[in-house]
Amino acid sequence: MPSTHQPRIFNTVNLTDFDTNGQTSTVGEPTVSNNGNQILATGNWYASRSLDGGQSWSHMSPFTLFPPADGGFCCDQTTIYDPSRDLLIWLLQYIEQNGTNTLRVAVKQGRTLGNDNWNLWDFTPAGIDPSWNGEWFDYNHVSLSENYLYAGTNVFSASSNLFRRCVILRISLDELAAAAGLSFDIFETQHNFSLRCVQGASGSMYFASHNSNSQIRVFRWPENSPDVEEFDIDVTPWFAGSYSAPTVGGGDWMSRTDPRIMAGWLGRGALGFMWTANQQANRPNPFVRTVRIDEATMSLIDEPDIWNDQIAFSYPSTAVNRFGDVGLSIFAGGGNLHPSHVIGTYDDIDGVWRLSLARQGTHTPSLGKWGDYTNCAEIADDGFTWLAAGYTLQGGSTQSDIEPTMTWFSQQRYDAPRRHPPAIV
Structure with missing residues (x-):
């Protein structure tokens, strides 16, 4: 029997200027993770922690x-x-100076977010490979497999700002937990821009990038191998170009949107990747292209896109719970809807996305800038719910009017946890 249930939202919390010290931006880039009732939320340009499940916060x-x-x-x-090693991991990017910059991996173990003791490891382009001297990192993300942390980043020339390579660092979780010397493996390509790792990986990590507007390249990196395999997957052609989704009053929030792959997952034997495509003949607004790929055969399963003839969608992020279900964090806006935060789940019964409005915005940014990403994370304590990070404008159109938000949700088929929620009271 078809499923008609929308996602179940348990609660949403909005961060105040006190929580963020007012260091917010319309290019908000929010992320969130939790260890029990301890929550770390980050964004442009703040970090905030809660030690009591979201009831109170400190900058x-x-x-x-x-x-x-x-x-x-x-x-x-x-x-x-x-959760396998009880590690809270935080990746930070530093300003390019003198032809280089740093990616810093900060780690703490256990429910110790209340203190400021972190183990730190710094990576520079030339420190990874001396031939990368004069280059710098930008646009980063992290993901996990069973035994490794993966940090993906683009690398640019400091003198010309031209793209040089995309890099995936594979770092041992055991060594991070031991807080000792750190070894790592490297995958790099000069042919594919902005690789995106999946969430939910185990024995192999998968990541992908576009070859063209009708083909993506998927990479498989087994944990027990230094070698990376490549698979080219044909997809339905789509368009990029200049994105636009005007809202009431004439504002636009998509001036810096681009088509790079922004979300990936692995669950129930299916790989998924998502990106923002531009309008086309039968879809009058920018929308989120979605492809699902059979992990065993590396062949296309289907393409359950997210689109609407009244509003645009962009900046997707996904996470997988322990049952293989997919949770989604995404932005929507256009027409009468100012940019707003939306959560969702993939309905594997009907093969469609089920969406719910988490927080509606009241304004559109005066500078037309939004993004560059959002975040969805599994809550490991219960194994089936997610925590989605987003933000909206409330009461005005400038960066001081930004309110970061976190929403705790699950698929409708699951009842709420019987115990007090581990995050977002």
């Missing part, structure tokens, strides 16, 4: 919390929790 400045590097803290941050 942590990414500019001053850690020792200085390069030109100081820049922007991109990602946080993720590894």
